[in-house]
Amino acid sequence: MDLKNKKVFVTGAGGFIGSHLCSKLLDQGADVTAMLHYNSRSDWCNLEFLDQEKKDSLRVIKGNIEDSSFMDLNTKNHDVVFHLAALIGIPYSYEAPLSYVKTNIQGTVNVLEAARKNNIGLIINTSTSETYGTAIYSPIDESHPMQGQSPYSATKISADMLAESYYNSFETPVITVRPFNTYGPGQSARAVIPTIISQLLSKDKIILGGLSPIRDFTYVDDTARGFICAANNSDRIGEVINLGFGKGITIEDVAKLIMKLTGIEKDIYCEESRVRPKNSEVFHLISNNDKAKDLIGWEPEISLEDGLSETIEFVKKNIDLFKTNSYSI
Numbered sequence: 001m002d003l004k005n006k007k008v009f010v011t012g013a014g015g016f017i018g019s020h021l022c023s024k025l026l027d028q029g030a031d032v033t034a035m036l037h038y039n040s041r042s043d044w045c046n047l048e049f050l051d052q053e054k055k056d057s058l059r060v061i062k063g064n065i066e067d068s069s070f071m072d073l074n075t076k077n078h079d080v081v082f083h084l085a086a087l088i089g090i091p092y093s094y095e096a097p098l099s100y101v102k103t104n105i106q107g108t109v110n111v112l113e114a115a116r117k118n119n120i121g122l123i124i125n126t127s128t129s130e131t132y133g134t135a136i137y138s139p140i141d142e143s144h145p146m147q148g149q150s151p152y153s154a155t156k157i158s159a160d161m162l163a164e165s166y167y168n169s170f171e172t173p174v175i176t177v178r179p180f181n182t183y184g185p186g187q188s189a190r191a192v193i194p195t196i197i198s199q200l201l202s203k204d205k206i207i208l209g210g211l212s213p214i215r216d217f218t219y220v221d222d223t224a225r226g227f228i229c230a231a232n233n234s235d236r237i238g239e240v241i242n243l244g245f246g247k248g249i250t251i252e253d254v255a256k257l258i259m260k261l262t263g264i265e266k267d268i269y270c271e272e273s274r275v276r277p278k279n280s281e282v283f284h285l286i287s288n289n290d291k292a293k294d295l296i297g298w299e300p301e302i303s304l305e306d307g308l309s310e311t312i313e314f315v316k317k318n319i320d321l322f323k324t325n326s327y328s329i
Contacts, residue, residue, distance in 0.1 A: 001080070001122065001234040004029035009075050011035045011065055011111060012084030012126075014045025016187045017179070020224040021082060022047065026054050028228065033078065035085070038062040046186045065107035071114040078118070080231055083111045084126045086156070089190055090276065093152035104155035105162070112166045112174070120173075122234045124227055125163040127178040128156050129216070129244065129285050138248075139288035142178070142240045150280050160240070173237040175230045180244030180287045184220030184307060185314035189322045193217070193308070196255045197262075197315040198322035205267045209274030211252035216244045216286045219307035222300040229298040236295050244287020245300045261308055 008025055012018040013034030025032050036045060044060060063070040065085045075081060087093070087103045108125070115123045132140050133147025148154035166172035183193040192208065192215075199206045226243035230236065249257075252268065259265050275281070292298040315322060 001231055003080070003228065003231060005031060006079040007031045007033070007077060008080045008082065009033045009035065009078040010082045010084065012086060013060075014047050015084060016046060017126075017182055017220060017223055018084045019046035019049065019186060020184070020220045021084070021227050022058065023050055023054055024221075024224045024228055026057050032057070033059045033061060033074070035074070036060060036062045037085070038064055049186055065110055066102050068110040068113060071110045072117055075114045075120060076118050078120055080122045080124070081111060081115050081120050082124045082126075082227060082231070083108065086126065088128075088152065090130070090150050090152045093150055093155075094277075097151035100151050100155040104152075105158045108159040108162055112162060112172060116166065116170055116172050122231060122237070123163070123172065123174040124230055125160070125174050125176040127160050127176050127240070128153070129178060129180040129242075129287065130282060131157045131160060131178070132285065134282050135284040135286065138284060139246060139286045140242070141288040142242055142291055149282055150276070164238075167238045173234065175234075175236055175238070176240040177227055177230050178240060178242050179223050179226070180216040180218055180242070180285060182218050182220050182223045184311055186220070187311070192251060193254065193258070193311060194315055194322060196258050197312055198319060200258060200262060200264050200266060201316065201319055202322075203266075205269055206255060207269050207271045207274070208251060208255070209271065209276065210281060211268065211270050212250055212283070213281065214248040214250050214284045214286065215254075216246065216248050217254070217304055217307070218243060218245045218300055219302040219310075222302055226292065226296070226298045229292075229296040233296040239291075239295060241292050241295060242287045242289050243292060243298070244289050245304070246287050246289050247304070248284070248286040249304070257305070258308055258312065261305065262312055
């Protein structure tokens with residue numbers, strides 16, 4: 001599918017990955033409707049970081065994917081839906097699991113039903129590497145068992161299974177992409193890399209949760225490009241496709257690499273309150289991205305060092321935006 005002049009609907013468009021995806025879709029010549037979560041403010045969340053020309057090119061609407069009527073009405077006459085809207089903070093899922101059920105499960109049903117009723121040509125459903133849980137084998141391919149090690153991951157597993165069920169039951173044209181840990185400019189201190197950078201620049205020490213978990217970090221431009229590669233290969237409906245770099249690194253070593261790149265050294269501390277419950281921690285996540293290479297022609301292009309350098313510069317320029325007392329990985 002060539003996305004040029006296609007009417008594209010993006011849920012979660014104001015989020016970290018969603019805003020980068022909207023930018024790349026505009027580069028492709030798509031006609032983009034960017035859906036933001038309704039609130040009383042007039043801000044466009046991370047879409048504010050787009051240049052003015054791109055902001056002028058977007059159609060922005062505000063609503064809630066938990067409202068089926070809203071989704072039915074607003075997805076009409078679109079060719080593609082990129083579904084990224086979700087609650088994603090793992091620590092909050094321990095405290096408010098029902099919120100995750102409503103947004104991640106019910107919201108996904110509403111997107112799938114709206115797409116089915118409105119004969120949408122393609123849905124790109126967003127999963128997460130957290131659905132795999134701690135690796136039973138590594139690198140993790142798409143056949144790896146899914147393990148609900150947090151309420152968040154359990155709701156995303158459910159959403160993925162719903163997408164699969166709609167494909168099997170109704171031939172709904174859906175592809176599920178499964179990003180591993182994405183990072184880059186625009187990500188908040190909810191995530192570990194901007195947490196490290198912002199603490200390094202503004203605090204006298206770095207306080208994190210677990211230091212030993214291994215993560216596979218993929219730069220946001222590569223991840224967003226993976227979504228577009230999936231859409232460009234719409235004959236791959238029904239597939240689940242990993243979007244990960246394919247290399248693992250511990251959280252502690254990421255912090256040390258960031259210190260090397262900034263030329264700033266500070267002590268790193270593990271704070272017990274930031275550590276996930278023992279059976280909920282995902283200790284080892286490394287992607288096997290062979291399927292993405294073979295089926296949609298995607299592979300990551302941006303090294304961790306280059307991506308971190310871009311992210312460091314963004315945090316430096318926007319340090320006032322970062323809340324250094326929030327954290328998850």
